[in-house]
Amino acid sequence: MKVPLSLSCVAYDRTRALFDGRATVAGADLYPVAMSPEEAFHRNFRHQEFDVTELSMSSYMVQLAEGRCPYVGIPVFPSRLFRHSSVYIRTDRGITRPEDLRGKVVGVPEYQMTVALWMRGILADGYGVRPCDISWRNGGLEEAGRANVVALNLPGDVELRPIPEGETLSGQLASGAIDALLSARAPSCFGRVKEVARLFPDYRAAEEEYFRRTRIFPIMHLVGIRRSLVERFLWLPVNVFNAFEEAKRLCLIDNAKIGHLYTTLPWAVDELERTRALMGHDFWPYGLQANAHVLERMVHYAAEQGLTSRRLAVEELFPASVTDLAKV
Missing domain, CATH: 3.40.190.10 (Periplasmic binding protein-like II)
Structure with a gap:
């Protein structure tokens, strides 16, 4: 049987x-x-x-x-x-290169999600930007109320706070409440709000260079x-x-x-x-x-x-x- x-x-x-x-x-x-x-x-x-x-x-x-x-x-x-395409920024916050994320408020649907794991690692390895250099906000990308699916016990120097009740990360990026966003999906404000863009405009070139250098997919x-x-x-x-x-x-x-x-x-x-x-x-x-x-x-x-x-x-x-x- x-x-x-x-x-x-x-x-x-x-x-x-x-x-x-x-x-x-x-x-x-x-x-x-x-x-x-x-x-x-x-x-x-x-x-x-x-x-x-x-x-x-x-x-x-x-x-x-x-x-x-x-x-x-x-x-x-x-x-x-490859996840260089997954970093979205406000163009009015002085962010033109990865190093400019230091001191900024960055949203992420779930802090432990794999896209964030990779991009935090890439930012630290390639650009010297550590997780503790950023103020993190978590919540639903397009629907309010999303929470981490697993419990986390983060280091004391990492600031992670939920966005206000009823808010979404896409809305927060559109309004300027956050400076940038790591997201597996493109936020709905991308292409609609002129101040929202990708950190890596030519992300394919950045991702191909990353693969040539690391052999990592x-x-x-x-x-x-x-x-x-x-x-x-x-x-x-x-x-x-x-x-x-x-x-x-x-x-x-x-x-x-x-x-x-x-x-x-x-x-x-x-x-x-x-x-x-x-x-x-x-x-x-x-x-x-x-x-x-x-x-x-x-x-x-x-x-x-x-x-x-x-x-x-x-x-x-x-x-x-x-x-x-x-x-x-």
Whole structure:
């Protein structure tokens, strides 16, 4: 009898085969439900509604370090993004370069969210701007009342306060109540309020330079499996990993086809070729070994920024079975 597994994640091109049945989990019947990352994080970190789910990498590390994460992570990374494009500023606050964020008030939906983890690390490493140099404000980007999905115990020199009740970060940036914003999504005031712009106007050039220098393609999300299920079925992590790997393989085959386009972009194949020229053929790898340098940077940032109570070892992030896969 197969194990029934519920799945919550975004229906990306690289996960779509799990939704249409072309990629399956051996020994299990998969029941996928598509939803936004924010919804998946809220429903699973707080209520553990699904057996397999997309999770915030940063929030996962926070809970793992405390020994209280209800999910076992596997090295499948459904979301990766360069994040220089995610810094929005008021152009009337004297901010023309990253160093100008010192002493400013910067909003973020959730302080521990992975986009903020990466950009705080990049600001510190590349520009000498530390988290304690900024006054932080958290709240909903477009809807009031958003709160952190995991509990935090931040260093005493970090100022983090919620924005006023009933307010949103997009509204605060538009009105000038905050000077800048770190956000995975573009705020609705961007493109509408002339004083709101990106810190890095040519963000692609900045992100490509960052990759050439570091060889890092930032990880945002991972896949987690309900811990109680992994304890009952030790084979689940490897089989779920293989299913996601197969779904990604099918996606890349589709994206490379030139007879007809699977993506509604005229030069999608050229974009794929340009990306591979810069980042290599397998530019979106799963697995621990291929991503060890990226994960090392993440556990370093999480500890340095006071998100985790201790520095995690990369080997702690995933079960041994899925980091030591059989080879033919």
